Every structure is written in C-alpha cells, then in structure tokens.
Amino acid sequence: SAVISQKPSRDICQRGTSLTIQCQVDSQVTMMFWYRQQPGQSLTLIATANQGSEATYESGFVIDKFPISRPNLTFSTLTVSNMSPEDSSIYLCSLRTVADTQYFGPGTRLTVL
Amino acid sequence: GNSVTQMEGPVTLSEEAFLTINCTYTATGYPSLFWYVQYPGEGLQLLLKATKADDKGSNKGFEATYRKETTSFHLEKGSVQVSDSAVYFCAFLYGGSQGNLIFGKGTKLSVKP
Numbered sequence: 001s002a003v004i005s006q007k008p009s010r011d012i013c014q015r016g017t018s019l020t021i022q023c024q025v026d027s028q029v030t031m032m033f034w035y036r037q038q039p040g041q042s043l044t045l046i047a048t049a050n051q052g053s054e055a056t057y058e059s060g061f062v063i064d065k066f067p068i069s070r071p072n073l074t075f076s077t078l079t080v081s082n083m084s085p086e087d088s089s090i091y092l093c094s095l096r097t098v099a100d101t102q103y104f105g106p107g108t109r110l111t112v113l
Numbered sequence: 114g115n116s117v118t119q120m121e122g123p124v125t126l127s128e129e130a131f132l133t134i135n136c137t138y139t140a141t142g143y144p145s146l147f148w149y150v151q152y153p154g155e156g157l158q159l160l161l162k163a164t165k166a167d168d169k170g171s172n173k174g175f176e177a178t179y180r181k182e183t184t185s186f187h188l189e190k191g192s193v194q195v196s197d198s199a200v201y202f203c204a205f206l207y208g209g210s211q212g213n214l215i216f217g218k219g220t221k222l223s224v225k226p
Contacts, residue, residue: 001159031210041218041219042202042216042217042218042219043157043202043216045213045214090156092156092157096210096214098210100145100164100206100209100210101145101147101159101162102147102159102206102214103159104149104156104157104158104159105156106155106156107155107156
C-alpha cells in the first residue's frame, strides 16, 4: 500500500480567497493526481501532476483556477484560486504505483462561505 | 464510451445479511478493476482489485470476481457488520499505465444492528 498525507484536512474559507493543499507521499512515484469530490458525488479527476513540468488538466479544469506544483516525486500542491461556494468539495490527492494500483489520501474538506 | 454502471443506493441491510453491490463496465480491452470504500468523513481506501479475467479479489470478507463474459465485477460479502456502513465505489483503469481511473457513482450502504 502507500501512505499519503494531506494538509490541511479541512478549512473554511471566504469567497475570493485562495487555498493551497499539500500532498506528501511516502515513496517516489511517477504518477500523482488531484481529484475533486463534490458533496454526495463520485470523484472527478482535476489533473495529473507531472514532476518538473506543467500539470495535465482534464476538460473543465484550468490552470488559472487550479494551479498545481510538483517539485519532486513525493510532493505536490493544489491551489484553489479565487474561491466561490461552488468550490466547496473534498479534494483528494492520489498516486498510482508501478503495479497500476491507485491510492488516495484522506482528503481536504473545503467549505467556501 | 468507457463507463462504469453501479447499483444505485442507498442500500440498507440488517447486520449479518448478505450483501451484493452490482457493477458493470463498458470498455474495450481488459481493464483492471477495483472496489474502493469511503467511510464517513474519510478518504477512499482500496478494498480489493482484480487485473485479469476470472481473478477474484478479496479483503475483509468482501469478494469480487472479474467476469469478462458479462463485463461485471460485483461486490459481495456473506455477513455484513455495522462497521461496513460506508460508500462503495467501483472503478476501472482504462488505457493501461497512463490511462484514467474511471469511477462509478458510488453506493451508500447502511447496516443496522
């Protein structure tokens, strides 16, 4: 398995502000991902965090709104920019092993007022 | 297109009842199949996986068999406990190592004492 930690675990933010979520994994992995889970919904892939290059975003997600950093193989950040109440969700970091098994962090529960 | 169809919930069972949560997928080729569980207030945990036809994944009393002929991966448990109350997500990895993990909508299970 894999150990994935995220900070913060939850936050309540004001409209128009930004929040940066950190993800630390316990082993070097090539593939790291960020997902969003809106209340009562399934998971939606935001982007693949690429080490040393720009993230690859899914349709409907843009870098200006969700900038991602991946400075090394064990760490990544996701920023939720210029937040609105519609951004209230759980944000999950994920990694995929060489055996093509994907693990998830505990999530960051974001509420935007 | 590629998709996962999962039994809709919520599902409410009494303790020690038999559980089945149906999951079928639509994809070309032979994806790897997964079940994840999300306990209240937590992130996703990998429950079990199967990577080829007729493989059976098992963990914590849960089982699922990769049925290529019916493109199904139904989750079963012979005797559920109150602690099994959670949301269960079926998923498959399409496109190999660089592909996307595609999720079902999730099935909420409540087990009553």
